[in-house]
Amino acid sequence: MRLSRPVSRHVLPVLLGALFGSVFMAPANAAEVDRAPSPHGRSLFDRLLERGANGAQQVPFPFPALLQRVRAQLDGEDPNGGLAIVLIPLGRSLQRHAAGDVDAFRFPRVVAAVTGEPASDAPAGHLYLKDRLYVAHHERAEALEVISYNEDAGRFEFQLVLDYRAGATPRVVAANRTLCLACHQNEAPIFSRPSWDETSASPPVAARLAATGLDYQGLPWRHGVDVPEAIDAASARANRLGVAQRLWRDGCALATPQAGIDCRAQALLHALRQRLIGTGAPVARADATNRLVDPLLANWQARWPDGLVIPDPQIPNRQPFAGIEGGIAPPSDAELVRYADIPAVFDPLALRAPIEHWRGRDPGDVMRFIHLLGTLFSRADLARIERALARMPQPAAREIDLSCTLRRATDATRLDLDCARGSEVRLQARIRLDGGRSADGILDRLQLSGSSAHTGVTLAIAKDHDPASGWPIRFALTARAGGPIRASTGEAITTLRLGGDGGSAHLPGSPGAAEAVVAALELVDDLEPLGHAVEALAQANVAGQDDALTGGPARRMALLAPLLRGLGEDVPAPPAAAAPPAALMADVTRSRTTHWPADLQPFLRQCSQCHAENTAFPPGFLHGDEAQVRANLATCAQRMLHRLDMNRLPPAARSKTPMPPPAAAHAGAFLQSPDLAAMRDLLEHVLQASGVRSADVLAHPYATLAPCRVPTG
Known part of the structure; x- marks a missing residue:
């Protein structure tokens, strides 16, 4: 159910930080920007790519070639193709200004999500991409944004592919995770609510796209709302993976290692039984009650006495042409700058309240956990189990x-x-x-x-x-x-x-x-052998011969392979895990080696986690030496002052989302910090030196203010 009582914006960052841990931890300075990939495993996107003779990842180009590589992992008999693709010309991503607002419909952002399963006869160890791989491409940005699951780490990785253009060698790097999580507050993909009016499924957007006469790389963009609906559903399922991992790892962290292993073994058995039987399969056995339901609920109450909140992956639906007379005719090119601006109410940076609250007080919540755990496995995994069971003595x-x-x-x-x-x-x-x-x-x-x-x-x-x-x-x-x-x-x-x-x-x-x-x-x-295989896996974990049930993430193949071997299947051991590509290794912003003047220190403390890199989106106004930073602040002063001023207004009165982003751990304390007044004073001084009154800046719509464009290269 939804939370019935609103949470104070000062309390919510702290509450979310307590519930989701490091997601909302703010680094103290630019040296702590989180660009390092997980030290465990590799993302599915990394595993999808082939390596050249020099060991470097080979990213297929152009974009349709990459999508074809993805389709090769999916069931060719799927009538929907298993890949949902939409065009979003006036969206809300950091790439949205890459083409310039006037060219937004000539160079729309492409969003592709895997929504289909692999073929039922896919080999063991196949890539399971459904709900786990999302790729966005902006041709003018010459880059890809990638969100893909890391099965060994039990989390989504955020990555960029840079230099994605003809004649260049694309580079895969880890994105600034701190920056990504300002919008992706659940550490997972987000998408809008119905009716997805920013996408190519919207008649006004589709009409303007068609009017360009472009074929958009031959991508299948003419469709109804069923395609963005599929992406929305996929992102909703993707956000539940983190809940399953949390309950697996921490909910089953019981008083003794043996009890924790038993809890996870029973959860695994009943998750597979539910997938094989159907969602109505009950957990009725006495051993499940004694080894899973009762211990998990008791630990749930002890660890999370107020229950677990289930995050909301949806951002509000936005009609980019709202306000136009008739609501259909798209604006002129000159008006697109205004329509590309994102009001606070539609901004992904705004905090989102949880969508549900699981109290953990009855077996129904355990059944929800079991259902989520079952989604770790593909239909091909289940078919392989069924084939193994059919070969057993009946x-x-x-x-x-x-x-x-x-x-x-x-x-x-x-x-x-x-x-x-x-x-x-x-x-x-x-x-x-x-x-x-x-x-x-x-x-x-x-x-x-x-x-x-x-x-x-x-x-x-x-x-x-x-x-x-x-x-x-x-x-x-x-x-x-x-x-x-x-x-x-x-x-x-x-x-x-x-x-x-x-x-x-x-x-x-x-x-x-x-x-x-x-x-x-x-x-x-015929399911009794499956129970024996799970019990054998549990005993191997107790004996220290396996670690799949000992408290790390629920790893799909680490769980599936020994079960299949226990059912008589010949499942080869996985190859040694390859080290992450060099391009992924800790591409972190270099820390400052010179002392910053006192008047710039507040900007370093409050803004460096997102604005200290050599990027245009978001603008890297803290990148460079002192002279460059001061020049950048002069360029960006109007919009920065407007964003800072939003902190003084109640949420309902804001035209833009304040900075720092509300999801940042330090956002609540920033209002009481002397840094806010110090930053305002410096910006007002800069504006006054250029003949601009701060009152005039705050009186004008944000989209009409001087853009914050800083040099990159």
Whole structure:
């Protein structure tokens, strides 16, 4: 549920910092800008790239070639392609001014998100990119912005690809994480709420894009809201990965190592069972209650007595042409500068309240955790588990008897089957006739008590059944994904037997005629070996022979590979982890070696974490020697003073988001700091020297103030 009581803007940064740790920690000076990648593992984007003879990463160019590399990792049979792409000409990213506002529609920003699964027969260790890879490209910026998951570190990495242009060698570097998290406050991707009016799915935006006559690198940008909706859904799922990792790592950090391993082992088992069975799968076993539910809830209350807040990855929907008469005709080029400006209410820098609050007081919250943990695994991972289970010795099947009506359809080529067993089971199917004999068909609906309904299941003559032998006829049941369908107990529903054992049965003679027949469903409890494999993994962790359950992040292949080996699968050991590319290693802003004058010290303390680098977006006004910095401050004084003044206003009265960003840990204390007055005094002095009154600056709209453009190179 949503928080019902608003949180003070002075308290919220502290609250969020306590809940999410280092996300909101502000470095004291420029030397502490966080550009270092995680020391554990590599991002999926790094793993996607090939290496040249010199060991350097090879980033495909142009952009469609990179997208093709991504598509090669996805299921080619996916009707949607598994890759959602939108154009955003007047957006809210740091790249938005790279083309100049007038050229925004000639050079829109491209955002691509992976929303599809790998093929079901993908090899073990395949890249799982769904919800985990987001790439933005701005042609004029000659750069890519990349957010991709690091499975070994259990977090998203923020990266840049620089020099992304023809004739150049692209360089992959770690982005300034502190800067990124000012907007990406959840350490994950963000996207707007419906109806996504900034994107190419908006009719006014699409009309102006089409009017340019450009093909935008041949990208598929003409579409409806289903595409940005897919990106929105993917980013929402991506933000929950951090919640799953937090509960895995800290929620199961119990009193003893053995208890923590048991907690994670049970969570893993039931997460996989839920994915194999369906979302309605219960956690009903006594060992799960004793080893997972009760210990996790007790630790939850001790560690987070006020519960866990679930972050909101959505920023408000923005209509870039709002206010135009009629709301459809796009503005002239001269007006685009004004429409490109981002008011405070739409700014990603604004603090976002949590979207939910999990109290951790009942098993329902544990089930939510189990569901999130299950999303770490791809459909191909589950298919591989199913194939391994199918090769294991199968236990004896149990049967559920059904009473049925078999009716010949009016076109005489199909039989309609309708079966029931009181209120416990309802089955409806269509069987195709081949030369008067039954051949195959579709199970339209199968509803077992306590289970979700199964639909669209394939019926095929069982391999061990000879059609010439007559009745009873045995059909094998196969889900669309290729595996079995399951009851809520976990049993695989393998076979539909039509006709009694040794009993007589025959097909209805004429169209519309019906016959009463008996049938049976055969169920096999084949998941027990999976439980044994998880228990063996837990014992290996207790013995110190494995570390997948000992308290680090939940690592997909570190968990999956030993389970598959326990099920008899030949899963090769992963190759030795490659060191991060040299371009990714701690590309940190060099600390100042000379003492700054006292009047510049407040800017160093409050702004250097984002504005001390040699960048145009955000403007690096603290980059360079003292003379250059003072020149930069003179150039940027109007807009800087406007942003500082926003700190004096209540949130509802602000036209722009204040600086420092509200998500920064030091933002609340900044209001009581003498630095605010000192920075204002210096900027007002600079403006006065150039003949500009500070009152005039604050009276004008932000978009009309002198731009903050500093030299780069």
